Structure formats: structure tokens, C-alpha cells
Amino acid sequence: MLSAFLAGLTVTAAATLATAACVVLARRAAGAMSTAPQRVPVLGGSQPETHAWSRFHVRYYPMTLLFIAFEMEMMFMYPWAVVYVEEGLKALVEMGMFLAILSVGVVYAWREGAFRWQ
Amino acid sequence: MAVSWLARLAADAPTPVFAVAGVDAWGAVQELRGDPRIRLAATPRHAAVLLVAGTILAGHGEALRRVHDQLPRPRAVVVWRAPGTGPAIPALAVVDGSADEVVSAVGRAHASILADPTRAQADLLPDEEPTEWRGVGPFGQGGEGMMGGTPYGRPMAMTGDDRDGLALDQLHLTLGPFLDPLPPGLTLDVTLQGEVLQDVAVDRAAPPVVDHAAPGDPATPAAAARRGLHWLAHALHVEGLDALAGRAAHLASQVAVGDVAADRSADRLARLVTATGVLRSLRGVGAVDGADASDRWRQRLAAIVAALRDGVVPRALEPAPSDDAALAGLLVGVTLTDAVSTLVSLELPGVLRPAVAA
Structure with missing residues (x-):
């Protein structure tokens, strides 16, 4: 120990x-540490008007959500398939509950436009 | 010990140079891309030497000093073909001669500041934040909160409607006048939301009066080809094809000395540019009168080949909208990348007149 x-x-x-x-x-x-002019973004000689803290849309976000939803499903399904015969009905119900929760995520991703290919 | 060893290694590598060029020296600076002794950096942050070439407008003095201070220390400045009318900047070397002379001067300046950092050039602007922010505000972030606050002395970006109905932050930026991908003397006042330009104002600096640069169409096929190759070297660099940009620049210097094998090289270069797929990637970008950026690239490539192989002065490219508002209209609603590609592909009157005699 x-x-x-x-x-x-x-x-x-x-x-x-x-x-x-x-x-x-x-x-x-x-060598020396940076100075105030070096700490601002390079804009070709101009000064930034606003601070760089800004929110912008991560447009792959619904796609990522969908990927994670289906990946989690597969991660659970492989071990589930191995023990399904031994566990029987209990395993089937558990998988049903899991898929029901997961489908909420998929429906949410659908609403967010993850299936709308542009 | 370790540091001097690193300094020796750095001195042997190609010197990273950030070039600030007036319209009269822009073409000559593009030709430096073909020289293996230096590497033209895309930002001052990646450079050790600042090359100030040609006529810099008096109104751009503040911008020049800011770019100077953004080079990491130790830094050196080399001034090339300056007419003496622009903003004054302390320089380690002043060169008036050929490209070869300026490249040698850049190499010497770089070696000297690495050997003796006390020779490096000091900051020109004070090391002061634009406003006092340290310790100000409830969390010491310099303001009152997230929305409407001024963290680090600058106001936060505020929200505006996005293209898909979300209200997201709009970033107001002024790009230029010394931004590497933009033609010299061009300043863009943009409102960015994500990567999309929502609002653009174009400011074209009045071209300086220079006696050795003949504005307008070049008179001889060699001059036309050289001017086209300067454009091609810069455009290829902006599109991320630096190796080909180096070839185009090298070809331009071959044309300058009257190398007879240049026509075959031009043919090969045009084929290589087509093979990279850059023309395909520019399809549909920045259409003006039915011709997009890809069509304009094709026209320019054909003009270079025609000038070198057949010895004809090509017909000038259709100029871009001379009206600033019309030019800005081309850029609104497109991504920043496409806007830059559009600007690079256009013939911009009042901005880009690469010196024929440079």
C-alpha cells in the first residue's frame, strides 16, 4: 500500500x-514577455473594437448529438447481445428502457435539424 | 548555452520576414517568395524581420507601428526602396537596390540580432492596455458582467440575428491595411457572425503618386507576364499553395532577366495549378457579370502563358466594381474565406497596381 x-x-x-x-x-x-500590442489579434495594423469573447454557433452540434446517441446505443447493444440469452425478459425490458431514453435524444436532434442535409 | 545553440540554428534557417508593401513595391515583394533564403510569413507573429517596401501612406503610420510591435523580440527592420515621404520607422538597414541585395540585407540583419540581441529594435508603442481593467469588476474581469461588460478593457460583442434565426454575437473588426491576404492599401470594416460577413465597408487608400510605377496596362508581353506572375504568387500563397507560389515568383524573376526558357516553365506551372484543384474549389465564388473567381483565375493563367509563349500583351481583365459599395455588396453574406478569395481574384482599380517597372 x-x-x-x-x-x-x-x-x-x-x-x-x-x-x-x-x-x-x-x-x-x-526572451522577454509579450507586450500589450502583442496580446491583441493580428488584424494587419488595426485595433479590435470588441473583445474576442464571443459566442458563435457550433454548427456540427446536432450532428455530434446524433453520433453520440447512436454510438452509445451500439456500445450497450454489443454486451447486451452476449448476455441476452441468459438474462431473457429482464434484458429485453432493460434494452427497451434504454432505447426509449435514447430515442428522446434522437427526436431532439431531429427537431434541431440534424437530419436536414444542406 | 541552450539558447545560443537555438540562436545558431535559427540563423541558419530561412529568415522569416513579414513584408509591409506599398502598391509600388508589392509586385517586387511577391517576387521574394521564390528566394530560398527567406520565408515570407503570413503574420508579424511568425516573423523576425519586418520588411517595409515602397511607399507607405502617411495615414498608415499608426498601423505600421502596431505591426512592428507585433513582431516578437528580438526583431529587425529593413526598409527597401522607400521614397522618404511615408511614416518614419527606425531601421537596421536601408536598401535601395535589387531583390538580391535586400534579401542579403535581411539575412545580415537577422544574424546580427541573433548574435547580439541588444541590436534588436525596441517597441515603438507603449506597453499599456487600452484601458485599465485589472481588478476592476466583481470578478476582476475588468467590467460589470458578461453582457455589456468590458473585459480586458474592450466591450463584449453584442448579439444580432443570425441566418438561421438564432441571436448570436457579432464581431466588429477592421482588417488591414497590412493584412497579408488582402491587396495593399485595402481596409475592410467587417461585421462577422461566426465565419459569415454580415456587413462590409471597403476603404481603398488612394494610390500614392509614384514616378517609376506606370499604372494601367503593361506595355510589353514580358511586363504583362511578370505582373501576372506577381499576382499568381500571392494568390497561390493565399490559397495555401506556397510551394507553387515560390515557383511562380521564381518564374517572375526569370522573366525579369529575360530567360528564354520561361515560356515552357509557364506552361508547366499553369498545368500544375490546374492539377491542384484550386480552380475547382473556386467555382461559384464571387461571381461578377457571370464570371466567378475560377473563371478569373483561368483568364489570368491563360494571359500569363499567352504573354510568355506567344509574345502577346493580353487584354486587361475586366476590372472589379470601382464603386466601394458595389464591391462591399459582393462580400456581404459570404464566408470570410470566400470573401478573401473573391478579393484576390479581382482586378481592383485604385488598390492593386503592381509596379511594372519594379
């Missing part, structure tokens, strides 16, 4: 040391 703890502590210490070494070396290689 103690040896496992020591091993963990050693790895943590080594990782901290390596990170610190990287930071120090990077600062030495980079």
Missing part, C-alpha cells in the same frame, strides 16, 4: 519537475 503511494508521489514529483523545467526553458528561449 505504502509502496503504491510512494510510486504515485514519485510520478507526481517528476511530472512537476518536468513541467517547471519546460516553463523555465521556454521563458529563457522566448
Whole structure:
């Protein structure tokens, strides 16, 4: 138990040391720190009017939702198919419940336009 | 020790250069893409040397100083063919001669600041935030909150209607006058939502009066070909085809010295450009009078080949709308990438007059 703890502590210490070494070396290689004009985006000599914190639409979002919905289904279905014969009706009901919950996600993705190909 | 070893390695690599060019030296700067001793960087952040070439308008002094300060330290400035009327900028070297001379000067300037960083050029603008923000506000973020706040001294973007009925943030930006993909002297005032331009205002700087640059159509086939190749080198770079951009630039310098084998190289280059699929990717982009960016690229490629192989001065490309509002109308509603591709493909009167005699 103690040896496992020591091993963990050693790895943590080594990782901290390596990170610190990287930071120090990077600062030495980079020279001086950045100035205020260097911290703004490159716009070809112009100043930004608004801050870069802005929200924009992740347009692949409904597609991702759909992908995750079907992937989770398959991840559960493979082990379920293995134990289905042993478990019988109980497994069938469990899968029914799972698919019902999942279909809510799919219906939501449908409403969001995930099936509307553009 | 480690740092000096890195400095030696950096000095042996091609010098990363960010070029700020006036309209009279823009073509000559594009020709530098063919020189293996330097690499023209897309942003000042990736460069060690700032090359200020040709006539910079007096009104662009502030922008020039900002670009200068955005180069990481240690930095050097090389001034090339400056008429002495533009904004003054301290330089490590001033060159008035050929492309070869300026490339050598850039290499020497880079080596000297790496060997002795105290020779590097200091910042021109003060290291001050535009407004005081540290510790201001309930979370120290510089403002009052998310909506309507001013984090880091700049107001937050506010929402506007998007194309699909969502209300998302609109970003107001001024691009230029020294943005690498844009033609020299062009400034775009844009409202971006995501990647789509919702509103555009175009500002074309008045072309400076230069005695050695003849505006209008070039008079000889070689001059026409060279001008076309300057455009091609820049356009290929903007489309991400830097190796071919280097070939086009090299070909332009061959034409300049009257190399007789240039016509075959032009043919091969045009075939390679077509083979990359860039013309296909530009189909339907920026249509003006029924011709899209792909058609304009094709016309320009054909003009270069015709000028070099058949020795004819090609008919000038149909110029883009001379009216700023009409040009801005072309860009509204398209993505930023397509807008840049459109601008690059157009013949913009009052903006892009690459020097024939450069």
C-alpha cells in the first residue's frame, strides 16, 4: 500500500519537475514577455473594437448529438447481445428502457435539424 | 548555452520576414517568395524581420507601428526602396537596390540580432492596455458582467440575428491595411457572425503618386507576364499553395532577366495549378457579370502563358466594381474565406497596381 503511494508521489514529483523545467526553458528561449500590442489579434495594423469573447454557433452540434446517441446505443447493444440469452425478459425490458431514453435524444436532434442535409 | 545553440540554428534557417508593401513595391515583394533564403510569413507573429517596401501612406503610420510591435523580440527592420515621404520607422538597414541585395540585407540583419540581441529594435508603442481593467469588476474581469461588460478593457460583442434565426454575437473588426491576404492599401470594416460577413465597408487608400510605377496596362508581353506572375504568387500563397507560389515568383524573376526558357516553365506551372484543384474549389465564388473567381483565375493563367509563349500583351481583365459599395455588396453574406478569395481574384482599380517597372 505504502509502496503504491510512494510510486504515485514519485510520478507526481517528476511530472512537476518536468513541467517547471519546460516553463523555465521556454521563458529563457522566448526572451522577454509579450507586450500589450502583442496580446491583441493580428488584424494587419488595426485595433479590435470588441473583445474576442464571443459566442458563435457550433454548427456540427446536432450532428455530434446524433453520433453520440447512436454510438452509445451500439456500445450497450454489443454486451447486451452476449448476455441476452441468459438474462431473457429482464434484458429485453432493460434494452427497451434504454432505447426509449435514447430515442428522446434522437427526436431532439431531429427537431434541431440534424437530419436536414444542406 | 541552450539558447545560443537555438540562436545558431535559427540563423541558419530561412529568415522569416513579414513584408509591409506599398502598391509600388508589392509586385517586387511577391517576387521574394521564390528566394530560398527567406520565408515570407503570413503574420508579424511568425516573423523576425519586418520588411517595409515602397511607399507607405502617411495615414498608415499608426498601423505600421502596431505591426512592428507585433513582431516578437528580438526583431529587425529593413526598409527597401522607400521614397522618404511615408511614416518614419527606425531601421537596421536601408536598401535601395535589387531583390538580391535586400534579401542579403535581411539575412545580415537577422544574424546580427541573433548574435547580439541588444541590436534588436525596441517597441515603438507603449506597453499599456487600452484601458485599465485589472481588478476592476466583481470578478476582476475588468467590467460589470458578461453582457455589456468590458473585459480586458474592450466591450463584449453584442448579439444580432443570425441566418438561421438564432441571436448570436457579432464581431466588429477592421482588417488591414497590412493584412497579408488582402491587396495593399485595402481596409475592410467587417461585421462577422461566426465565419459569415454580415456587413462590409471597403476603404481603398488612394494610390500614392509614384514616378517609376506606370499604372494601367503593361506595355510589353514580358511586363504583362511578370505582373501576372506577381499576382499568381500571392494568390497561390493565399490559397495555401506556397510551394507553387515560390515557383511562380521564381518564374517572375526569370522573366525579369529575360530567360528564354520561361515560356515552357509557364506552361508547366499553369498545368500544375490546374492539377491542384484550386480552380475547382473556386467555382461559384464571387461571381461578377457571370464570371466567378475560377473563371478569373483561368483568364489570368491563360494571359500569363499567352504573354510568355506567344509574345502577346493580353487584354486587361475586366476590372472589379470601382464603386466601394458595389464591391462591399459582393462580400456581404459570404464566408470570410470566400470573401478573401473573391478579393484576390479581382482586378481592383485604385488598390492593386503592381509596379511594372519594379
